[in-house]
Amino acid sequence: MIDTLRLTAEEATRLLQDKELSSAELWGAYQTAISERDPELHCYLHVCEDDGVEGVPIAIKDVIGTKGIPTTAGSKILEGYVPVYDATVIQRCKAQGLRVLGKTNTDEFAMGSSTENSAFGPTKNPWDPTRVPGGSGGGSAAAVAAGLAPWALGSDTGGSIKQPAALCGNVGLRPTYGTVSRYGAIAFASSLDQIGPVARNVRDCALLYSIIAGRDPCDSTTVELPSAVTLPEGEDLTGLRVGVPREFNDHEAIEPGVREAVQRAIELCRGLGAEVGDCSLPHSVEYGMPCYYLIAPAEASSNLARYDGVRFGYRSPNGRDRLEMYERTRDEGFGEEPKRRIMVGTYALSAGYYDAYYGQAQKVRTVLAREHAQAFERFDVLISPTSPTVAFELGARTASPLAMYLSDLLTIPSCMAGLPGLNVPCGLSEGLPVGLQLIGPQFSEAVLFRVGFALETAIGFDPVPTRLR
Amino acid sequence: MANIDRDQLLHVARLARLELREEEVERLGAQLNDILAAVSKVSELDLSDVPPTSHPLDVVNVWAEDEPRPSLPVEEALANAPEREGSYFKVPPGGEAPPKSTPGGTA
Numbered sequence: 001m002i003d004t005l006r007l008t009a010e011e012a013t014r015l016l017q018d019k020e021l022s023s024a025e026l027w028g029a030y031q032t033a034i035s036e037r038d039p040e041l042h043c044y045l046h047v048c049e050d051d052g053v054e055g056v057p058i059a060i061k062d063v064i065g066t067k068g069i070p071t072t073a074g075s076k077i078l079e080g081y082v083p084v085y086d087a088t089v090i091q092r093c094k095a096q097g098l099r100v101l102g103k104t105n106t107d108e109f110a111m112g113s114s115t116e117n118s119a120f121g122p123t124k125n126p127w128d129p130t131r132v133p134g135g136s137g138g139g140s141a142a143a144v145a146a147g148l149a150p151w152a153l154g155s156d157t158g159g160s161i162k163q164p165a166a167l168c169g170n171v172g173l174r175p176t177y178g179t180v181s182r183y184g185a186i187a188f189a190s191s192l193d194q195i196g197p198v199a200r201n202v203r204d205c206a207l208l209y210s211i212i213a214g215r216d217p218c219d220s221t222t223v224e225l226p227s228a229v230t231l232p233e234g235e236d237l238t239g240l241r242v243g244v245p246r247e248f249n250d251h252e253a254i255e256p257g258v259r260e261a262v263q264r265a266i267e268l269c270r271g272l273g274a275e276v277g278d279c280s281l282p283h284s285v286e287y288g289m290p291c292y293y294l295i296a297p298a299e300a301s302s303n304l305a306r307y308d309g310v311r312f313g314y315r316s317p318n319g320r321d322r323l324e325m326y327e328r329t330r331d332e333g334f335g336e337e338p339k340r341r342i343m344v345g346t347y348a349l350s351a352g353y354y355d356a357y358y359g360q361a362q363k364v365r366t367v368l369a370r371e372h373a374q375a376f377e378r379f380d381v382l383i384s385p386t387s388p389t390v391a392f393e394l395g396a397r398t399a400s401p402l403a404m405y406l407s408d409l410l411t412i413p414s415c416m417a418g419l420p421g422l423n424v425p426c427g428l429s430e431g432l433p434v435g436l437q438l439i440g441p442q443f444s445e446a447v448l449f450r451v452g453f454a455l456e457t458a459i460g461f462d463p464v465p466t467r468l469r
Numbered sequence: 470m471a472n473i474d475r476d477q478l479l480h481v482a483r484l485a486r487l488e489l490r491e492e493e494v495e496r497l498g499a500q501l502n503d504i505l506a507a508v509s510k511v512s513e514l515d516l517s518d519v520p521p522t523s524h525p526l527d528v529v530n531v532w533a534e535d536e537p538r539p540s541l542p543v544e545e546a547l548a549n550a551p552e553r554e555g556s557y558f559k560v561p562p563g564g565e566a567p568p569k570s571t572p573g574g575t576a
Contacts, residue, residue, distance in 0.1 A: 084545040178526040191524055220531040221524070283514070290510040301485060308486065311558050315551035321564025327488035339487060343497060344504055346485040347473065360511045362521030367514070369522060401500055402507055418525025442526070 002029035005147030005464045009204045012056045012150050023054045023099075030057055030101055034148050037468075041124045043133075043143040046070050047102040057101035058093055058208075059149035061140045063110050064195060065184040066090055066100055073186045074106040074118040074136075077333030078313045087184020088219065089153060089195050089212045096211045101149055104139030108335045109304065110160055110188045112136045113407035116398055117337045124394070125168060127432055127465040131391040134164030134407075140198045141168035145465060151208055152198040157188050158292050159386075159411025161196045165423035166386035166435025169463050171205045171452065172198045174411075176442045177418035178223045180209075181216035189299035190221075192292075192415055200463050202424065202452040206231050209445060226443050232453035238273035240451065242266070243379030246278060247285040248410050253388040257429025262385045262436045265426040268458050269383070269451070279379065281371040281413070287364050288413035293405060294348050294361035295416070301345030304338060340401060369417040373441070380447055382439040384410055386423045390432035414439045422448040425461040433461075473501055 002025065015021040027050045038044055045062050048069060060066060063073045065083035067090070072078045090100065107117035115138030116122045123138040125131040126146035133142040137154035141164035144152050154161040156174035165172030173196045180195045187193060197208035210229035215222045244266060249259070270276050309315030309329035316332050319325030334342070348357035375382060388409055397404040414421050419442060423435040436455075438448045462469075473481070478498050482489050489497065543556045552559040 081549055084541065084548050176526075178528065217533060220533075221526065221528065223526065223528060287511060287514065290508040293504065294508045294511060305486075309551060310560055312549035313551070319561055319564075322561045323486075323564040324488070325561050325564075326486045330486055331488045331490070331493075334487075339489075339493075340497065340500060340504070342485050342487065343478075343481055343501055344508070347477075347481045347501070347505070348508075350481065350484060356512060357508070359521060360514075360516065361508075362523060363516035363519040364511050364514065365522040366519050367516065369525070402503055416525075 002026065004029050004033045005468060007150060008200050009056055009150040010207060016054070016056065024050065027057060030149060037146050038148060040129055041126055041142055041146055042121055043104055043123050043139045043146065043148055044102045045072060045105050045120055045139070048100055053099050055097035055099045056150060058098045059101050059104050059140055059143045059152035060090065061137050061152065061154045062103040062106050063155050063186040064089060064153055065186065066103065069100060069103060071103065071186070072120070073110070074108040074120065075333065075335065075338070076119045076314060077307045077329070081313050083184070085184065088181035088216045090184065092212050098211070104137070104143050104152060106139055107136035107337065109186065109300070109338050110136040110155055110157055111300070111337045111341055113159070113163060113404050114397065115139060116394065117335060119335050122394060125391045126468060127169065128391065131393050131432070132167065134167035134387070134391065136160040137164045137198065141165050141170055141172065144168070144170045144198055144200055145463065146468065151200065151204050153195055153212070154198045155185060155193060155195050156415065157192045157296060158415050159408040161198060162386050162411050162421055162423040162435070162437055163407060165198060167391040167433060169425045169433030169461065169465070170198060170200055171202050171425070172196065172423045173205050173209055173445070173448070174415065174421045175209060175213065175445065176420040178221055179213045179225055179443070181219040181222050183216055183218035187303040189296040190303060191299060192296060202449055202456050203231050205422070206449045227446070230446065232449040235454040235457050236273055237269060237451060237454050240274040240381070241379045242269045242274045242276045242451070243279040243375050243382045244276060245281045245375065245382050245384060247281055248384035251285060251388065251409065253406060253409060254385055255389045255429065258385050258387070258389060258434050261427035261429055261434040262383070265436050265455055265459065266383055268455060272454050272458060277379070279375045279382070281375060284368050284371050284413035285409060288368060288416060289405060289409060291361045291364040291368065291416055292408070292412045293344070294357050295365065297341035297345035298348045298358050299345070300338070301342045301349065304342055307333065365416050368413055372414060372417045372419060372439070376441045380440065381444070381451055384437055386411060386435040386437040390429050390434060411437065418442060420445050420448060422452050424452045424455055425463060426455065426459055427461065431466060473498065473505065
């Protein structure tokens with residue numbers, strides 16, 4: 001009997017290699033779990049048929065192109081679109097013997113913090129289905145948490161891997177910008193987007209990262225990793241310097257239960273031998289959000305210009321000429337959030353406003369990068385809550401775009417600086433998962449995995465949702 | 470700094486090739502003003518001496534060899550076409566009026 005709620009990818013790989021399990025049995029176990037729990041949770045937009053290929057299944061966020069498998073980016077404007085090529089990360093997964101189990105739900109074009117912006121309906125949090133799983137990658141995080149996939153790929157622009165991982169109680173890595181190819185991924189904001197692993201534990205996360213990372217000739221923004229990825233072992237943090245940035249840990253938006261759980265984990269770092277100290281990044285939290293919500297929409301307005309009904313996706317039948325076709329296709333095909341962001345971005349880039357908005361935001365971005373770099377002169381890793389709150393109720397923030405944007409308050413700043421971040425579950429508050437984020441300098445994934453693994457072992461968080469045990 | 474009026478809103482929509490319905494114009498207009506007011510916060514900082522960041526990673530001149538490689542066959546390239554004719558994507562004719570733009574603005 002395969003317990004998909006508890007099986008790790010590492011263990012699944014071993015069982016297949018030792019022939020204790022067949023690929024068909026493994027696939028079947030996930031299909032059964034999906035048929036049991038996904039009608040309620042709606043993690044998947046598409047579940048694949050068993051093609052008889054050997055290997056460990058993986059769920060893929062629906063912003064990543066998969067050859068022959070529908071890819072919608074959570075949008076009606078791509079309904080029916082079937083990519084004719086695999087994204088580089090998919091090619092690499094397949095080369096390592098992974099098989100695409102299905103495509104997971106996402107906020108439309110990865111824009112959102114709750115997966116409620118999906119044109120195909122929201123995903124429910126497996127810990128409490130009246131609540132959101134986070135976003136934009138809520139489908140992937142919920143699928144892993146609910147035992148509907150051993151692991152998954154997500155994408156992170158402003159926190160879309162880390163925040164759902166926090167709300168669903170699993171481990172998610174936003175990699176150093178440039179370490180994972182974006183070729184074949186549906187672009188939102190090209191200087192921010194990164195594909196990354198979502199897993200049940202830190203070792204699985206590191207394993208999946210090692211499979212997808214590395215320079216890709218098809219993506220000129222990628223670089224070689226300075227050293228190979230190794231899986232973490234050991235719980236000793238002697239010699240490690242952990243920074244606690246005041247602005248990220250003491251912010252008024254952070255719920256007391258979240259704050260306490262993260263504080264306990266920080267104390268645990270001390271207990272494991274780390275040197276823990278305070279630091280300050282004076283502008284990063286306060287100016288991170290406005291900076292992001294200028295740069296990301298600006299880049300999105302450019303990236304989403306290709307959805308015009310010409311070569312793929314939805315085409316409006318209501319256009320009397322080509323211009324009307326473009327305009328109506330886009331108005332009918334895009335949901336509210338993409339339209340909002342396209343409008344903000346277009347305005348910020350338009351003549352007369354460029355310098356004050358986009359130009360200024362690019363300078364703020366430099367300030368954020370410098371503040372983080374300064375902190376890393378004294379510390380190896382920074383720690384804070386990932387999300388200010390635990391999972392909120394469906395519908396609680398949909399009336400106000402700005403209220404929704406605040407979900408990303410703590411994840412955004414390091415994204416602007418191109419830095420990696422790992423979410424590790426550290427406890428419960430009101431019965432719901434709390435996640436802490438570990439932020440490191442560029443290419444410091446090994447440190448993040450080391451600290452994450454040590455904390456995970458010491459905390460002993462059970463990633464299986466209470467109601468599913 | 471913000472406070473985008475109806476004409477500006479429609480102009481931005483036209484630049485973005487979005488034909489907004491009337492109720493969208495009102496709702497989006499209000500939301501846009503809220504968002505722009507919030508993001509205008511970036512102008513509080515005096516950053517005259519700070520260089521802009523376009524790219525988080527210091528990568529310079531990533532060249533590729535000028536060698537032909539396999540590309541998408543025509544049938545695959547057209548596989549998702551809403552309408553095609555032969556080896557062409559088919560689209561409605563004309564109608565591409567120049568947008569009403571400010572001097573120096575890009576269409």
